Amino acid sequence: MKTKGHPKWYPEAKVSCACGATFTTGSTSPTIAVEVCSNCHPLWTGQQKFLDTAGRVEKFNQRVAMADQKKAAAAARTAKKQADQAEAAPASL
Ligand SMILES: [Zn+2]
Numbered sequence: 001m002k003t004k005g006h007p008k009w010y011p012e013a014k015v016s017c018a019c020g021a022t023f024t025t026g027s028t029s030p031t032i033a034v035e036v037c038s039n040c041h042p043l044w045t046g047q048q049k050f051l052d053t054a055g056r057v058e059k060f061n062q063r064v065a066m067a068d069q070k071k072a073a074a075a076a077r078t079a080k081k082q083a084d085q086a087e088a089a090p091a092s093l
Contacts (some may be wrong), residue, residue: 013027019040025032038044
């Protein structure tokens with residue numbers, strides 16, 4: 001094994017999560033800061049949680065609401081058009 005070229009190994013590297021949980025692992029860096037861990041990840045907790053700092057979820061929900069409004073308006077236009085056509089058509093030939 002080469003003596004140089006290998007990074008320093010920290011067998012007791014401290015991992016700290018944004019949720020407050022800490023545990024140790026082996027790593028080449030002495031401390032690791034993470035945003036999600038197995039204590040707080042939705043896969044293991046079963047609870048929905050958003051790590052949303054830029055308001056992306058909010059923007060998406062706004063777009064969904066706008067799309068629903070447009071769909072409703074288009075459906076109303078189509079219904080009105082069909083009603084007008086039915087009214088304009090002769091009763092019998
Ligand atoms: Zn966590």
